[in-house]
Amino acid sequence: MQPSGYTPTPDLSRATTLPAHWYVDPEYLDVEKQRIFWRTWQAVGHADAVAHAGDYLACEVLGEPLVVVRGEDGVLHAFSNVCRHRASIIAEGQGTCRALRCPYHGWTYGLDGRLLGQPEFEGVQYWDRSSVCLPAMPVETWGPFLFVRLDPGGPPLAEVLGDIPREARRLGCDLDRLRFYQRKDYLLNCNWKVYVDNYLEGYHVPVAHPGLFRELDYSRYRVETHRYYSSHYAPIRPAQGDPERRYTSDGAAALYYWIFPNFMLNIYPDNLSSNIILPLGHDRTLTIFEWFFPPEHLAPDSGVARRTLAFSDEIQIEDIKLCENVQRGLRSRTYDTGRLSVKRENGVHHFHMLMHEFLTA
Ligand code: FES
Ligand SMILES: [Fe+2]
Structure with missing residues (x-):
């Protein structure tokens, strides 16, 4: 159209x-x-929900399920919150974890999005666990806000915000x-x-x-x-x-x-x-x-x-x-x-x- x-x-x-x-x-x-x-860039939540290693926050952009996690190394990631097995939503709400576990059949994903384990999957042909990963997307924080962009490419958040951070500081906020x-x-x-x-x-x-x-x-x-x-x-x-x-x-x-x-x-x-x-x-x-x-x-x-x-x-x-x-x-x-x-x-x-x-x- x-x-x-x-x-x-x-x-x-x-x-x-x-x-x-x-x-x-x-x-x-x-x-x-x-x-x-x-x-x-879409505001999806508060930065303090994912302030520490292992913190996660389930959120969405217009119905698209996402999860933001802070890895053990302190790096922030945003992933699709949809299990690669049969599409269940993985994380709900917010909390702290060592891995993301799907509540349907128990597939687990590392905080870097990679599939770590799946019960009773021996014998499956033409399938390589090491290639299974939750799709990642850009994520950034600014002040109390957490922003995600579903499509890669496009300007970084700082470029979009331009002079706003400086002007807010000048106002005393x-x-x-x-x-x-x-x-x-x-x-x-x-x-x-x-x-x-x-x-x-x-x-x-x-x-x-x-x-x-x-x-x-x-x-x-x-x-x-x-x-x-x-x-x-x-x-x-x-x-x-x-x-x-x-x-x-x-x-x-x-x-x-x-x-x-x-x-x-x-x-x-x-x-x-x-x-x-x-x-x-x-x-x-x-x-x-x-x-x-x-x-x-x-x-x-x-x-x-x-x-x-x-x-x-x-x-x-x-x-x-x-x-x-x-x-x-x-x-x-x-x-x-x-x-x-x-x-x-x-x-x-x-x-x-x-x-x-x-x-x-
Ligand atoms: S849908 Fe996630 S483990 Fe089956
Ligand atoms: Fe108005």
């Missing part, structure tokens, strides 16, 4: 949005899985000190790209997020696009004693990043949150929000964590309604494509260009 109906143009003043059928035709998701989700605090899932009745589009512009903030609008200096809000990510500069307005305001650190900035295709980072001086956007179907999307705080803000009497979560929840509920409305509109027989604000929607345009690039590659 070849995606159709979108003519990419680098000139935002002439660009259109992606055609509606890219969001409502179920066939697009299959193509997106193979050409986008398998070819990009020390990623290596952050500890996982809480996860919250939201289910949306919309295509995953509708949610991403919504994240990528501040254009809707004055109308749709009154609480957030109070916090931000909207006139200085801007989006900068890079090769594989965009950064959203959203300066916080001075509080001037307003008790309603969440952020009072005058002049402090927040950094928002979107990393192609489905990972978002919201970085504040005192915390970080990530959003992972996972398609469950062409019109069903799971968004996973996770919060990370430095240890001193995880103390039970700290109100910072609680206030941050409540504020985020308010914005998310507003966004869900917007996104589900858009999905309904995209199904209309009267709508195909729209146009973009040159001043405010360059991030959306950048995403659409990347979508086209990957889907037609």
